[in-house]
Amino acid sequence: MIHRRTAVAVLVSPLLLTGCGGGAEATERRTPPTRPAPTATPAIQAEQASRGIPGLGPVMSAALPERCEQAVVVTGRGKDSPLCTVVLHQRTVPGWQSGPAWPGSNALRGWSAHHVLGDLRSPLGLYTLSDAGGLLPDPGSRLPYHRSGGFHSPGTGFEGEPLEGCFDYVIAIDYNREPGTSPLDWTRPLGPKRGGGVWLHVGHGGPTHGCVSVAKAHMRELLHTLDPHRHPVVVMGYADFLAA
Structure with missing residues (x-):
């Protein structure tokens, strides 16, 4: 359903995270130097395919692009729950290797297969991950990193947390956005009513408007690890959806 060459979706919905905006303060965009893409023999690929990612059923497993070697799996506690667990999985010769499970938050009202702007649900599905950024200097991201004052996030969350x-x-999660641009880019190919600005970002101790959040240390680890040459994706939804 996702429209661009670098995005893959199974069931998608839009979310506009308030606070995401195109601030005009000093910005810089860095693209990491090119790294050679890893290769695998047909025998290795067959062996990898035989060992799937825990928690993903046949539908979501089949949706994984063949060249994908990194998958961030976000598993919600329930369809209407704002709590989730985030795990980074990486392909190895024996199969998918799972990293530690990190506690996270998703949207206040849980998940949606077809979101309309303002329903406070996170989009179900599988999406590519192509761009990063933030208010702080680049911590060593492998993804292109856009530093900007536009990532300022004032105010309080749903539970009064700053x-x-x-x-x-x-x-940036490649839902209703132009891959290869700053996360602050406002291009919405599916139209503004379908939302956008859906990100992985630093947790603030409460539910989000539609994004997925984890602790700052875990965000740094993702930035250090996710490699565009390994074609990373995020697979997100409540457990029963992912297991279908």
Whole structure:
């Protein structure tokens, strides 16, 4: 359903995270030096395919692009829950290797297969991850990193928690956006009513408007690890959806 060459979706919905905006303060965009893409023999690929990612059923497993070697799996506690677990999986010769499970938050009202702007649900599905950024200097991101004052996040969250710092680091989820641009880019190919600005970002201790958040240390680890040459994706939804 996703429209661009670098995005893959199974079931998608839009979310516009308030606080995401195109600030005009000093910006810089850095593209990491080119790295050679890893290769695998047909025998290795067959062996990898035989060992799937835990928690993903046949539908979501089949949706994984063949060249994908990194998958961030976001598993919600329930369809209407704002709580989730985030795990980075990486292909190895024996199969998918799972990293540690990190506690996270998603949208206040849970998940949606077809979101309309303002329903406070995160989009179900599988999406590519192509761009990063934040208020802070580049911590060593492998993804192209856009530093900008536009990542300032004032105000408070749904539980009264301060939002300051939650956009210190972000990774854009390629839902209703133009891959290869800053996360702050406002291009919405599916139209503004379908939302946008759906990110992985630093947690603030409460639910989000549609994004997925984890601790700052975990965001740094994702930025250090996700490699565009390994074609990373995020697979996100509540457990029963992912297991279908």
